[in-house]
Amino acid sequence: GAVVSQHPSRVICKSGTSVKIECRSLDFQATTMFWYRQFPKKSLMLMATSNEGSKATYEQGVEKDKFLINHASLTLSTLTVTSAHPEDSSFYICSARANLAASGGSYEQYFGPGTRLTVT
Amino acid sequence: AQSVAQPEDQVNVAEGNPLTVKCTYSVSGNPYLFWYVQYPNRGLQFLLKYITGDNLVKGSYGFEAEFNKSQTSFHLKKPSALVSDSALYFCAVRHPGGTSYGKLTFGQGTILTVHP
Numbered sequence: 001g002a003v004v005s006q007h008p009s010r011v012i013c014k015s016g017t018s019v020k021i022e023c024r025s026l027d028f029q030a031t032t033m034f035w036y037r038q039f040p041k042k043s044l045m046l047m048a049t050s051n052e053g054s055k056a057t058y059e060q061g062v063e064k065d066k067f068l069i070n071h072a073s074l075t076l077s078t079l080t081v082t083s084a085h086p087e088d089s090s091f092y093i094c095s096a097r098a099n100l101a102a103s104g105g106s107y108e109q110y111f112g113p114g115t116r117l118t119v120t
Numbered sequence: 121a122q123s124v125a126q127p128e129d130q131v132n133v134a135e136g137n138p139l140t141v142k143c144t145y146s147v148s149g150n151p152y153l154f155w156y157v158q159y160p161n162r163g164l165q166f167l168l169k170y171i172t173g174d175n176l177v178k179g180s181y182g183f184e185a186e187f188n189k190s191q192t193s194f195h196l197k198k199p200s201a202l203v204s205d206s207a208l209y210f211c212a213v214r215h216p217g218g219t220s221y222g223k224l225t226f227g228q229g230t231i232l233t234v235h236p
Contacts, residue, residue, distance in 0.1 A: 006163070032222060041208065041231065042228070043210065043227065043229050044210070044226050049223065093163050093164065108166070109224060110166070111165070112163050114161065114162060116161065
């Protein structure tokens with residue numbers, strides 16, 4: 001149980017275009033999902049917290065107009081990188097936080113496999 | 121503010137030897153601590169967590185970690201390393217409440233290399 005998927009696993013897009021990344025909790029409901037960005041051999045940087053049915057909360061320094069987050073259902077959150085530039089190339093990882101019943105009270109986060117974005 | 125430090129960028133051990141990956145933390149209140157492993161181009165896999173109770177926590181793939189409150193440490197250990205354990209390891213602390221409730225703060229990561 002507690003599987004999180006991401007689609008696509010890797011994507012190459014041209015500079016100036018937009019790309020959407022999906023994060024799904026496959027066998028549990030996730031009121032809250034998190035989006036992270038990871039540079040090569042570096043730690044994860046939290047970009048934003050996505051709450052179902054409400055606006056995402058962005059971390060300081062993350063452009064909310066560039067990284068659009070939508071959490072329309074309890075099992076799906078999407079991250080859209082708008083007007084992508086080569087510096088947006090990175091590994092994007094989402095996590096879904098299980099609710100009280102599914103996590104036995106620990107509200108554990110389950111991570112997706114990541115999406116490798118390359119902007120040319 | 122919560123913070124996590126992994127003082128070693130890299131740890132090298134020989135297969136069959138015990139391994140330790142270090143983690144220290146700074147939190148207000150009771151810490152919720154986690155260890156994750158990441159293989160190349162993959163997401164994070166949960167290894168183990170400490171919420172409360174026994175200071176020695178056993179997790180996946182034979183890993184364990186010891187919570188030491190006085191030293192504010194949560195080192196990851198395994199009695200006998202395998203080559204397949206070679207990966208990037210992250211220690212994390214979960215924010216206990218307020219507007220940051222549920223967020224994880226990660227350490228900078230430690231690359232573990234197990235030599236045959």
